[in-house]
Amino acid sequence: MNEELLFIKNLTVEYSLGKYNVRAVDNVSLKINKGISMGIAGESGSGKTTLALSILKLLPHYARILSGEIIFEGKNILNLTNEEIRKIRGAKIGMIFQDPSASLNPTMKVIDHFIELFNSHKANLRKEEIIEEAAKILEEMGIGKERLKDYPHMLSGGMKQRVAIGLALALNPSLLIADEPTTALDVLIEAQIIELLKNLKKQRNISIMLITHNLGIISELVDEVSIMYAGKIVEMGNKESIFNDPLHPYTQLLLQAIPEIGIEKKLKAIPGSPPDLSNPPPGCRFHPRCPYAMEICKKVEPKLIEIKPNHFVACHLYEK
Amino acid sequence: MRLIKIKGHENWMIFIGSLVLFVIVILTLLYSIISPYDPTKSSVNIKGETIFIKPLLPPLSKIEVEVNGSKHELFFLFGTDQVGRDVFTRVIAGSSFVLSVAILATLLSLSIGLPLGLLSGYVGRIYDRALSLVMDSIYAFPGLILAIAVAALLGIGLVNMIVAIAVVYIPSYFRIVRGQVLSLKEQPFIEAAIALGMPKTNILFKQIMPNVFPSLFVITTLNIADAIIIEAALSFLGLGISPPTPDWGLDISQGKRYFLAGAWWVGIFPAMMISLAVLGFSLIGEGFDEKLNPKIRTK
Amino acid sequence: MSLKSYIITRLLLTIPMVFILLSIVFVVLRVLPGDPVTMLEGKDIPEEVLQRRREELGLNKPIHEQYLSYLINIFQGNLGETALTKVPVTYFIIQRLPATVELAIMSMIFAVIIGIFLGSYGAYKFHRPLSYIVRIYGMIVYSIPVFFLGLLLIYILSISLGMFPTSLRLSPLLEIEYSTIKITNFILIDSIILNRYDILYDWLHHLFLPSLVLGIYLSGIFVRLTHAQVAETLFKDFVTAARARGITERRILYKYGLRNALIPIVTMMGLQFAALLSGAVLTETVFNWPGIGSLVYESILARDYNLVQGSIVIYAFLVALVSLIVDITYAYIDPRIRY
Numbered sequence: 001m002n003e004e005l006l007f008i009k010n011l012t013v014e015y016s017l018g019k020y021n022v023r024a025v026d027n028v029s030l031k032i033n034k035g036i037s038m039g040i041a042g043e044s045g046s047g048k049t050t051l052a053l054s055i056l057k058l059l060p061h062y063a064r065i066l067s068g069e070i071i072f073e074g075k076n077i078l079n080l081t082n083e084e085i086r087k088i089r090g091a092k093i094g095m096i097f098q099d100p101s102a103s104l105n106p107t108m109k110v111i112d113h114f115i116e117l118f119n120s121h122k123a124n125l126r127k128e129e130i131i132e133e134a135a136k137i138l139e140e141m142g143i144g145k146e147r148l149k150d151y152p153h154m155l156s157g158g159m160k161q162r163v164a165i166g167l168a169l170a171l172n173p174s175l176l177i178a179d180e181p182t183t184a185l186d187v188l189i190e191a192q193i194i195e196l197l198k199n200l201k202k203q204r205n206i207s208i209m210l211i212t213h214n215l216g217i218i219s220e221l222v223d224e225v226s227i228m229y230a231g232k233i234v235e236m237g238n239k240e241s242i243f244n245d246p247l248h249p250y251t252q253l254l255l256q257a258i259p260e261i262g263i264e265k266k267l268k269a270i271p272g273s274p275p276d277l278s279n280p281p282p283g284c285r286f287h288p289r290c291p292y293a294m295e296i297c298k299k300v301e302p303k304l305i306e307i308k309p310n311h312f313v314a315c316h317l318y319e320k
Numbered sequence: 321m322r323l324i325k326i327k328g329h330e331n332w333m334i335f336i337g338s339l340v341l342f343v344i345v346i347l348t349l350l351y352s353i354i355s356p357y358d359p360t361k362s363s364v365n366i367k368g369e370t371i372f373i374k375p376l377l378p379p380l381s382k383i384e385v386e387v388n389g390s391k392h393e394l395f396f397l398f399g400t401d402q403v404g405r406d407v408f409t410r411v412i413a414g415s416s417f418v419l420s421v422a423i424l425a426t427l428l429s430l431s432i433g434l435p436l437g438l439l440s441g442y443v444g445r446i447y448d449r450a451l452s453l454v455m456d457s458i459y460a461f462p463g464l465i466l467a468i469a470v471a472a473l474l475g476i477g478l479v480n481m482i483v484a485i486a487v488v489y490i491p492s493y494f495r496i497v498r499g500q501v502l503s504l505k506e507q508p509f510i511e512a513a514i515a516l517g518m519p520k521t522n523i524l525f526k527q528i529m530p531n532v533f534p535s536l537f538v539i540t541t542l543n544i545a546d547a548i549i550i551e552a553a554l555s556f557l558g559l560g561i562s563p564p565t566p567d568w569g570l571d572i573s574q575g576k577r578y579f580l581a582g583a584w585w586v587g588i589f590p591a592m593m594i595s596l597a598v599l600g601f602s603l604i605g606e607g608f609d610e611k612l613n614p615k616i617r618t619k
Numbered sequence: 620m621s622l623k624s625y626i627i628t629r630l631l632l633t634i635p636m637v638f639i640l641l642s643i644v645f646v647v648l649r650v651l652p653g654d655p656v657t658m659l660e661g662k663d664i665p666e667e668v669l670q671r672r673r674e675e676l677g678l679n680k681p682i683h684e685q686y687l688s689y690l691i692n693i694f695q696g697n698l699g700e701t702a703l704t705k706v707p708v709t710y711f712i713i714q715r716l717p718a719t720v721e722l723a724i725m726s727m728i729f730a731v732i733i734g735i736f737l738g739s740y741g742a743y744k745f746h747r748p749l750s751y752i753v754r755i756y757g758m759i760v761y762s763i764p765v766f767f768l769g770l771l772l773i774y775i776l777s778i779s780l781g782m783f784p785t786s787l788r789l790s791p792l793l794e795i796e797y798s799t800i801k802i803t804n805f806i807l808i809d810s811i812i813l814n815r816y817d818i819l820y821d822w823l824h825h826l827f828l829p830s831l832v833l834g835i836y837l838s839g840i841f842v843r844l845t846h847a848q849v850a851e852t853l854f855k856d857f858v859t860a861a862r863a864r865g866i867t868e869r870r871i872l873y874k875y876g877l878r879n880a881l882i883p884i885v886t887m888m889g890l891q892f893a894a895l896l897s898g899a900v901l902t903e904t905v906f907n908w909p910g911i912g913s914l915v916y917e918s919i920l921a922r923d924y925n926l927v928q929g930s931i932v933i934y935a936f937l938v939a940l941v942s943l944i945v946d947i948t949y950a951y952i953d954p955r956i957r958y
Contacts, residue, residue, distance in 0.1 A: 053859075058859055058862055060854075061745075061746060082868075086865050086867065088865070089864060090864035090865030090866075091865055094864075095860075097859070102860065103860040104857055105857050105861065105879075106879075107878060116874075117865075120866045453635060453636070454639050454643075457639040458643060460640075460893060460938050461893065461934070461935065462892075462893040462897040463893065464897030464900060464901075465900065465915070465931060466647070468900070469644070469927075469931050472919045472927060473648060545762075549764060552764050553765075553766065553897075556764070556766050557900075557904065569764070572764070576770055579770055580773060580778060580785075584774070587770060587771075591764060591771075594764050595763050596762075598761070598762035599758065602762065603758070
């Protein structure tokens with residue numbers, strides 16, 4: 001169970017936007033082992049979506065991977081040819097996105113999506129076999145198989161997301177990347193989807209990389225957590241350890257910002273705003289908003305150090 | 321270009337379009353100074369003597385002529401046409417005619433389509449639906465054919481051409497204005513104005529119309545570009561103006577036999593002017609349209 | 620709403636449209652100031668002759684009577700007779716309509732092919748120079764008058780290089796032969812039925828240049844439209860999602876990029892129909908292609924009132940018909956429209 005599934009090593013991704021260059025992901029490393037699920041949390045602009053897109057090389061043309069490696073099943077994805085990557089997508093690594101409407105082609109029926117998927121990966125199934133398989137998958141996702149002949153606009157948001165999950169898992173990948181899968185859905189549906197993902201994780205023994213800004217749902221689904229801020233990982237490790245004992249000031253503020261039902265608490269917003277990544281603050285990127293900022297924080301960038309077993313943090317407060 | 325910074329492709333479009341039109345207009349206004357030739361005559365007057373010019377001289381031809389003992393050089397930048405008129409002069413002079421027709425026709429169209437659109441959109445109900453159906457039908461009908469029908473009926477001549485072309489664009493103005501009125505009608509600031517007791521005409525003119533202007537400007541420039549093409553087509557078919565008035569379409573029509581025989585300058589230069597004038601207006605119109613409704617989003 | 624009920628509704632809408640178009644033609648040709656007879660016949664003709672013409676054409680009757688008989692005649696298929704030969708106008712139109720249909724179809728094919736290939740390739744390479752060139756292609760083609768384009772290509776390909784004939788639909792000898800053996804007046808159909816492949820080839824040889832010219836003229840907007848649509852689609856999220864599922868690039872370009880561009884392209888084909896008809900008038904005139912486009916021109920030259928009216932009425936019907944077909948095809952391709 002300690003076998004390495006995905007290893008991102010020193011990844012740096014830069015966007016060129018006209019005059020400015022923005023390092024959305026700056027020297028990020030993380031590892032996901034088989035059977036382990038990881039949550040990546042952070043505000044918008046922290047680089048988490050860029051990180052996710054990089055894994056399958058789905059970045060837009062104005063983004064460039066400056067350095068780093070992404071090792072999946074022993075091979076560096078960044079060195080593979082386009083055709084080799086294409087074979088991984090959908091089959092070995094699945095991905096679902098934030099906007100379920102945007103994941104499906106509006107002019108194709110649900111079943112057509114499945115047919116296209118299977119044909120693109122040379123599953124060598126006849127059409128009837130694909131329909132059977134698709135029906136089974138939809139059932140697993142909690143959708144009736146009569147929905148196969150529907151067009152996406154005839155499905156609700158939650159249903160569309162289920163279809164997207166079904167498509168992502170149809171070919172039994174070992175890793176599912178979920179980029180803010182419930183952000184566009186309302187709370188009740190969100191709970192259902194998270195529940196679905198929990199069951200799927202157990203039944204299929206699959207690793208999930210869940211990207212979100214909502215720490216609440218992370219706790220149900222993942223084993224490990226990485227907290228991202230301004231393109232860097234500031235805290236990483238075992239979920240319980242981080243939630244019970246958040247070390248990085250940013251993590252602490254994030255957790256405080258979660259409203260808890262039944263507990264009267266002042267809703268604390270995190271002061272300040274995320275930094276301008278075309279010109280990031282020197283030293284620790286969080287120092288302008290950090291309540292504990294010291295002199296060294298303004299000059300030297302802190303490195304990720306293991307403070308407790310499987311609990312890493314990048315903060316000068318703990319460098320002793 | 322270091323003095324002016326032009327950023328963004330739509331600004332470049334507006335700039336180049338305006339530049340092209342500016343050059344055309346300047347040349348047109350100054351042609352009598354630039355060129356010694358009369359666009360309608362195949363002869364030139366030097367020191368009281370009338371010298372006839374050879375037809376079908378290729379571009380950059382120079383002719384030496386002796387008048388009263390002194391030598392004069394005649395230069396034909398674009399060559400001469402089949403009757404002996406200087407093509408350059410004719411082409412430049414033609415722009416005043418063509419541009420006037422196109423602009424006047426479009427303005428006439430605007431003056432009819434705008435009020436109709438305003439009223440129809442504002443009043444609504446069955447009048448609006450009926451008028452819209454009529455306008456949509458006209459809009460669907462090929463513009464050139466409509467212009468041909470009207471021109472055939474009215475006959476050749478400047479005013480008739482203007483009317484014929486104007487008819488074509490009335491629906492486009494109607495639609496754009498009506499569309500804007502309909503969407504603006506529901507806006508809160510209009511409701512507020514009504515709630516404040518503003519008279520309806522006041523609302524129409526002071527509130528709604530100014531919001532319509534930007535789209536109107538775009539449509540007008542594009543319609544002028546289109547009108548130039550229809551004008552050229554009408555004169556090519558002989559439904560426009562009669563010779564010897566300089567007109568690009570007419571020149572191509574009259575010169576086509578010679579063009580096909582090899583005198584390429586007789587056709588190319590008028591055609592080039594048509595293209596430049598159309599491009600000028602199109603660039604400006606499209607440039608502003610891009611500003612108002614950006615279509616090309618790369619991110 | 621199912622496709623069937625949409626079709627029925629749309630068909631019903633066509634009726635008022637046809638009426639409006641016919642009325643517009645009537646208004647233009649009879650109600651507008653200007654005496655059609657004088658205009659068409661010319662000013663040197665003695666007044667009695669003009670009066671007689673007016674009688675013949677029924678222009679002296681009250682307007683509403685004229686309107687009524689105009690409409691009744693049209694729906695009976697009677698478009699009057701030509702002034703010179705007294706041959707029914709309808710005959711001329713039926714004779715020449717197939718030629719225009721041939722030209723229209725071939726031109727549209729050229730236009731769409733040029734449009735789709737240039738446009739989608741330019742969109743695929745969005746940030747390379749080709750894409751920028753493709754984007755201005757539309758504007759440049761629009762600004763060149765189609766009749767000049769015709770003359771230019773005639774000069775280059777026909778006269779200089781001798782690759783194509785300069786005008787007409789068939790070579791003179793074959794034309795005479797064809798007129799005696801023709802069945803439907805559609806050369807494509809007839810030549811295959813009659814096994815006369817020499818006529819087929821001759822026809823294609825003549826058809827190429829005019830339809831290329833008209834096709835280029837129409838392609839401008841197709842290139843621009845395809846480019847914009849494919850580019851926009853390729854940047855859409857569901858394309859990224861499809862890529863994330865491992866769908867091949869080729870399929871993405873065609874099934875996703877182009878497919879979602881098809882709807883606007885089909886609509887545009889219908890909208891371009893008006894431009895096609897206008898362009899056809901000019902193209903047919905330049906190439907002496909015997910269709911109804913050049914019929915309009917010739918009838919004006921010949922000052923034949925009924926012929927002018929008849930050809931324009933036909934245009935009205937064609938416009939209504941194509942508008943109907945486009946809307947129905949649109950509804951078929953994009954299921955969202957029907958609901």
